[in-house]
Amino acid sequence: MTPEIGHFAIILALCVAIAQAFFSLVGATRGYVNWMAVSRPSAYVLFFLTAFGFCCLVVSFLTNDFSVLNVASNSNSQLPWPYRLAASWGSHEGSLLLWVLMLSGWMAAVARFSKGVPKDMLSLILGVMAIVAIGFYSFLLLTSNPFDRLLPPAMDGRDLNPLLQDPGMVIHPPMLYMGYVGFSVVFAFAIAALISGRLDTTWARWSRPWTTIAWAFLTVGIALGSWWAYYELGWGGWWFWDPVENASFMPWLCGTALMHSLLVTEKRGSFKIWTVLLAIITFSLSLLGTFLVRSGVLTSVHAFATDPERGVFILGFLVFVVGSSLLLFAWRAPKVGLGGRFSLISRESALLANNVLLVVAAASVLLGTLYPLFLDALGFGKISVGPPYFDAVFVPIMVPAMFLMGIGPIARWKKSSVPELAVKLKWAFAIAVISALLMPFAMGDWSILVSFGLLMATWIALAGLVNLWTRLKQMSSGEDRTLLGSFLAIPNAYYGMLFAHWGVAVFIVGVTLVNGYEVEKDVKMSLGNTVTIGEYTIRLDALKDLKGPNYTGVEGSMAILVDGKEVDRMFPQKRLYTVQQMPMTEAAIDTGFTRDLYISLGEPLNDGSWVVRVYLKPFVDWIWGGAFLMALGGVLAVSDRRYRRASQDEENRGEKTASS
Amino acid sequence: MTATRFLIPLFIFFGITVFLWKGLSLNPKEVPSPLIGKAAPEFTLPILNEFDARLSNSDMEGEVWLLNVFASWCGPCLVEHPILVNFAKTSDIPILGFNYKDKPQAAVQWLNRHGDPYERVVLDIDGRVGLDYGVYGVPETFLIDGRGFIRYKKIGPLTQADVSEDILPLIQELRQ
Numbered sequence: 001m002t003p004e005i006g007h008f009a010i011i012l013a014l015c016v017a018i019a020q021a022f023f024s025l026v027g028a029t030r031g032y033v034n035w036m037a038v039s040r041p042s043a044y045v046l047f048f049l050t051a052f053g054f055c056c057l058v059v060s061f062l063t064n065d066f067s068v069l070n071v072a073s074n075s076n077s078q079l080p081w082p083y084r085l086a087a088s089w090g091s092h093e094g095s096l097l098l099w100v101l102m103l104s105g106w107m108a109a110v111a112r113f114s115k116g117v118p119k120d121m122l123s124l125i126l127g128v129m130a131i132v133a134i135g136f137y138s139f140l141l142l143t144s145n146p147f148d149r150l151l152p153p154a155m156d157g158r159d160l161n162p163l164l165q166d167p168g169m170v171i172h173p174p175m176l177y178m179g180y181v182g183f184s185v186v187f188a189f190a191i192a193a194l195i196s197g198r199l200d201t202t203w204a205r206w207s208r209p210w211t212t213i214a215w216a217f218l219t220v221g222i223a224l225g226s227w228w229a230y231y232e233l234g235w236g237g238w239w240f241w242d243p244v245e246n247a248s249f250m251p252w253l254c255g256t257a258l259m260h261s262l263l264v265t266e267k268r269g270s271f272k273i274w275t276v277l278l279a280i281i282t283f284s285l286s287l288l289g290t291f292l293v294r295s296g297v298l299t300s301v302h303a304f305a306t307d308p309e310r311g312v313f314i315l316g317f318l319v320f321v322v323g324s325s326l327l328l329f330a331w332r333a334p335k336v337g338l339g340g341r342f343s344l345i346s347r348e349s350a351l352l353a354n355n356v357l358l359v360v361a362a363a364s365v366l367l368g369t370l371y372p373l374f375l376d377a378l379g380f381g382k383i384s385v386g387p388p389y390f391d392a393v394f395v396p397i398m399v400p401a402m403f404l405m406g407i408g409p410i411a412r413w414k415k416s417s418v419p420e421l422a423v424k425l426k427w428a429f430a431i432a433v434i435s436a437l438l439m440p441f442a443m444g445d446w447s448i449l450v451s452f453g454l455l456m457a458t459w460i461a462l463a464g465l466v467n468l469w470t471r472l473k474q475m476s477s478g479e480d481r482t483l484l485g486s487f488l489a490i491p492n493a494y495y496g497m498l499f500a501h502w503g504v505a506v507f508i509v510g511v512t513l514v515n516g517y518e519v520e521k522d523v524k525m526s527l528g529n530t531v532t533i534g535e536y537t538i539r540l541d542a543l544k545d546l547k548g549p550n551y552t553g554v555e556g557s558m559a560i561l562v563d564g565k566e567v568d569r570m571f572p573q574k575r576l577y578t579v580q581q582m583p584m585t586e587a588a589i590d591t592g593f594t595r596d597l598y599i600s601l602g603e604p605l606n607d608g609s610w611v612v613r614v615y616l617k618p619f620v621d622w623i624w625g626g627a628f629l630m631a632l633g634g635v636l637a638v639s640d641r642r643y644r645r646a647s648q649d650e651e652n653r654g655e656k657t658a659s660s
Numbered sequence: 661m662t663a664t665r666f667l668i669p670l671f672i673f674f675g676i677t678v679f680l681w682k683g684l685s686l687n688p689k690e691v692p693s694p695l696i697g698k699a700a701p702e703f704t705l706p707i708l709n710e711f712d713a714r715l716s717n718s719d720m721e722g723e724v725w726l727l728n729v730f731a732s733w734c735g736p737c738l739v740e741h742p743i744l745v746n747f748a749k750t751s752d753i754p755i756l757g758f759n760y761k762d763k764p765q766a767a768v769q770w771l772n773r774h775g776d777p778y779e780r781v782v783l784d785i786d787g788r789v790g791l792d793y794g795v796y797g798v799p800e801t802f803l804i805d806g807r808g809f810i811r812y813k814k815i816g817p818l819t820q821a822d823v824s825e826d827i828l829p830l831i832q833e834l835r836q
Contacts, residue, residue, distance in 0.1 A: 240735030
């Protein structure tokens with residue numbers, strides 16, 4: 001019964017979304033107050049129904065109901081319960097249900113936390129989101145019902161893909177989707193503003209926290225996915241430029257541009273058209289990503305079971321949503337006035353340049369992702385685009401953006417000057433150059449790429465420090481405060497910016513050093529053999545058979561020796577998942593602040609020895625550490641008191657916090 | 661400037677949409693390869709690690725064999741690789757590695773690191789032969805029968821289900 005009740009709840013949810021879209025949009029455009037009043041409660045009902053439906057699916061998974069097709073294909077009675085829970089969103093159908101759950105959750109959050117937004121505006125926003133919801137609920141019910149029965153029921157399930165049986169995979173999809181779907185909020189704000197013609201600084205202020213929080217979720221989601229690939233695929237890579245990775249990375253790049261553009265729109269009233277276009281593009285890229293992943297037009301590691309019918313549906317929906325938004329944009333944008341003027345050297349210019357670079361970077365990723373498809377459709381033959389293209393194109397575009405990250409936050413709004421910036425930043429630049437030249441020697445080996453990467457990282461980090469210092473001095477001199485007082489008086493949004501930028505610096509350090517100084521060894525090892533990597537000597541002491549709940553395997557016991565003394569013991573595993581007969585490598589990783597020691601078992605050889613891969617990866621965890629720091633920055637920015645104040649004096653605020 | 665420039669994003673979007681629409685019917689996974697049931701395209705290619713030696717597909721005549729397209733830069737190849745290694749161990753069907761648009765040195769390292777399931781590896785450095793075989797995305801796998809006809813093709817990583825449900829039964833059938 002449970003799946004049918006869940007199915008029914010989702011059908012009801014679709015009906016609620018239809019009613020909500022109708023009453024909210026018509027009510028708001030016609031000014032019927034009692035129609036508009038529907039929008040808020042219906043968002044709560046929608047969320048409740050979807051959460052209920054989702055719980056029904058989870059219950060089917062937890063109770064091993066193999067009469068449900070989805071459960072039978074993606075779970076197994078031997079599967080530990082946390083993975084049975086995660087299997088609920090491990091399939092195409094389940095992940096779509098998670099998608100609509102997130103969407104309705106965001107709608108409920110908008111309804112709950114937008115007290116300051118006028119009724120008609122809120123009604124428009126929820127109406128637009130309801131239209132997006134209608135598309136996805138229909139998609140779910142018409143082409144991908146997660147509650148379909150399997151008659152007669154299976155004796156046992158086909159098990160969850162062993163690649164997904166991992167703690168990282170349990171939280172990666174929900175985080176990623178929170179980000180993906182979260183951009184629907186700022187999209188709805190943009191469309192509502194276009195419809196009502198109220199494209200102003202207030203609109204930007206409402207949109208900002210939603211964008212930032214969605215962006216923070218997306219950042220964590222992408223980082224978790226990358227981290228998972230690092231330890232689960234067993235060969236230590238962390239980014240592959242796979243179409244599905246790109247699908248999440250493009251909205252991230254545009255979302256980053258959008259955050260910065262919204263800042264200018266809120267503070268200076270400029271970039272309105274650009275901001276609204278970015279909001280549309282960011283969400284469009286989220287939808288495009290969904291299309292690419294679900295339709296199977298591109299081949300990828302993450303390929304879900306694909307189905308042309310689904311592709312047609314999403315493409316149709318994509319055309320409707322994006323096409324009508326862009327049409328609305330073309331119709332309304334010419335009437336939007338330009339904001340405050342600014343000179344060539346100003347914070348606006350720096351942010352504009354950063355925006356353009358991020359969007360160009362996103363476009364180059366889009367081009368690389370779709371290029372095989374373009375050529376094929378034009379009959380020019382079939383090609384594949386690999387990392388060589390992305391590395392060659394993406395990095396040079398991002399370099400100037402990194403450089404601007406140091407300057408932008410220090411430049412004044414409206415008009416700044418080169419000498420003024422030079423005075424403020426000359427020491428930061430000099431120290432960055434010197435340390436970038438010297439630091440590679442400390443690692444033992446100088447190379448131009450490493451030096452350049454470190455230059456970017458130290459530049460961003462130091463410019464941030466200079467910025468903080470300047471700001472503290474200004475505050476303590478102006479209002480007669482102690483340094484600590486000023487430290488506390490600075491709004492969280494400012495610290496959010498600093499943390500996010502430092503996160504980028506940390507990330508660059510990780511990428512640069514791991515690319516420059518990674519050591520890897522592949523060796524054949526029998527019991528008692530040793531291999532030396534860096535300062536570590538690794539000795540294979542024992543191999544024992546392994547019996548897990550749904551797998552069998554072999555576990556190696558490795559002693560880690562430094563100067564002949566045992567400092568640690570590591571246990572890499574090779575597993576064979578019994579249901580799908582899929583071999584998996586569980587690497588043993590000793591995580592450290594300055595390096596990871598990574599051991600994975602390769603293949604057994606005929607004489608009883610094993611191929612063992614050992615990596616010493618300097619600073620590799622800084623890659624994900626940087627990403628989490630960026631996300632933390634986002635969370636800090638959203639926690640800023642200013643967003644929680646119901647009403648604000650525009651002018652006053654604009655002056656006081658102009659440099660955040 | 662006139663207001664028409666605001667229509668540019670819309671036009672770009674529709675341009676992309678046309679390709680996406682076409683892409684649906686070009687779906688690499690749904691449309692069976694036109695090569696299935698046809699003779700495998702001719703090739704004569706250098707062999708990895710064998711100086712000056714060349715291998716042609718006619719050398720394989722009389723055998724049922726697998727052709728696996730891979731590259732060291734290809735992420736998805738790693739996903740299917742353990743399955744191939746396992747297949748090579750448990751079956752006497754030769755797997756010919758088809759190293760696509762890769763540096764031979766990188767391929768050697770990659771095979772050392774991840775295990776070598778291949779009987780031999782041929783090098784298609786400029787990807788020209790790959791074009792004849794309609795290689796779309798790496799990895800791809802072809803099953804070729806004793807007369808040199810392509811009997812099965814998989815685009816994307818092989819799964820254990822592909823091996824046990826499609827490839828092994830087909831091999832059994834071809835050998836009778």
